[in-house]
Amino acid sequence: MKKNRLLLILGLLLAVTFVLGACGTADEEEDTTGNNGDNTNTEDATDGGEETDFSVAMVTDTGGVDDKSFNQSSWEGLQEFGEEYGLVEMEGYTYAQSESDADYSTNLNRLVQQDYDLIYGIGYLLADAVSTVAEQNPDTNFGIVDSVIDADNVASITFKEHQGSFLVGVAAALKSESGKVGFVGGVDSDLIKKFESGYRAGVKSVDPSIEVSVQYAASFGDAAKGKAIAASMYNSGVDVIYHASGATGNGVFAQAKDIKNNDPDASVWVIGVDRNQYEEGAIGDTNVTLTSMVKRVDVAVKSVSEQAMNGNFPGGEILEFGLADNGISVADTNEEAYTEDIATVVEEWKQKLLDGEVEAPSTEEELEAYLETL
Structure with a gap:
């Protein structure tokens, strides 16, 4: 009888040991996920070696x-x-x-x-x-x-939008045959005044006698208004228009293309803004986009995103992108219109800006002071 009881006790002990061992194994298997049983995969899932949980x-x-x-x-x-x-x-x-x-x-x-x-x-x-x-x-x-x-x-x-605007102003002055160029702004503000001031200074630096017509659409999203303003300017003899008006500028391109459609020999040009807007000027085998003042917002947004993802977010800092760090540039895609002669002169003025020999104005007050030096 005692022998049977001893065998029973030994059997129970073996059973308990087996159960405890199984539980320990299960816990250990959960730990292999790397986070105390959390099944979230924290291994790199990108080519660049960065984690994918940043948004x-x-x-x-x-x-x-x-x-x-x-x-x-x-x-x-x-x-x-x-x-x-x-x-x-x-x-x-x-x-x-x-x-x-x-x-x-x-x-x-x-x-x-x-x-x-x-x-x-x-x-x-x-x-x-x-x-x-x-x-x-x-x-x-x-x-x-x-x-x-x-x-x-x-x-x-x-x-430093005024720097790039200055350079496309130089290009506009060199391209104009009528001696009249235009500027279409979106909302009248300190920011868009940087575009206008730089542009007008660039134009006048080449030829002080060139007339610069300026009009604001009071919107960055009114293509119809942009088209109407452009029609008025082109009808008055303006042959080059620089726009800094967002989607309103789509109307400027539309008007230039309409004119070119009706008269293939018409000399009408648009200077794009922010990105290379060469494609917006395409019409058949020709293109009305003279050049574009390229503002590399894409580069800036990507750069700051990378810093934030890597734990180096530049909070509280003012980041400024200009000609010196390729944050601002002038497009040369339309080689037929933006000729080598124009490109050469624009490059000369760019070097003057980089060397500090010339400082592009960014406000009306600075523009007035600059024009007095010409």
């Missing part, structure tokens, strides 16, 4: 993500960043389009709630909204393009 988004102004200009360039920068680091579009990187000013705060807050690590406001029109939302969400990083916000969780991205 970035942007909010457009009313011009929209396909404005063929400023917003589109920004989105192209995010797309390049997302593709290079293996992020999934609309999850790892995305955009929110604003139909009106009232959408800015709504879109920013929605992206914050979706836990994006870095959120850009594209354009100075979003500055107030970004400032407010950033203050309310100190643990989220933000970027503002074309404005400055004094906050530790906001990186301010600016450009």
Whole structure:
């Protein structure tokens, strides 16, 4: 009887030992995922060796993500960043389009709630909204393009637009046959005045007698208004128009192409802005885009995104991109229109700007002072 009891006790002990051993093995198997049983894969899933849990988004102004200009360039920068680091579009990187000013705060807050690590406001029109939302969400990083916000969780991205505008002004003066050129601005503001001031200075540097017509559309998203302004300018004898008006500029291109369609020998030109707008000027076998003042918003957005992803977000800093660091350039795609002679002279003025021999004006006051020196 005692022998039978002893065998029973030994059997129970062996059973308990087996169960405990099995539990220990299960725990150990969970630990092999690398996070105490958490099955999230933290191994590198990208070609660049970066983790894929970083996310970035942007909010457009009313011009929209396909404005063929400023917003589109920004989105192209995010797309390049997302593709290079293996992020999934609309999850790892995305955009929110604003139909009106009232959408800015709504879109920013929605992206914050979706836990994006870095959120850009594209354009100075979003500055107030970004400032407010950033203050309310100190643990989220933000970027503002074309404005400055004094906050530790906001990186301010600016450009020396007046430098590039000066150079395309030189090109416009050299190309003009009528002695009349034009400038179409979006919203009349300190920012767009940088484009206008630089452009007018460049034109006058080549020939002080050239007339420069200036008109603002009061919108960055009104192509019809842009077309009407361009029609008036071309009808008055202007043969080169530089626009700094976002999607409004699509109307400027449309009008130039309409004129060229009706009269293939007409000498009408458009200077694009923000990105190389050569394709926007295509009409049959010719092209009305003389050149473009290329503002590398795509490069800036990608650069700041990489810094943030790597733990080096430049919060509280003012970043400025210009000719010296290739943040600003002049497109030479249309070789038939933007001739070697024009390119040579533009390059000479570029060197003067880089050497400090000439300083492009960025305000009306600076422009007036500059013109007095000519």
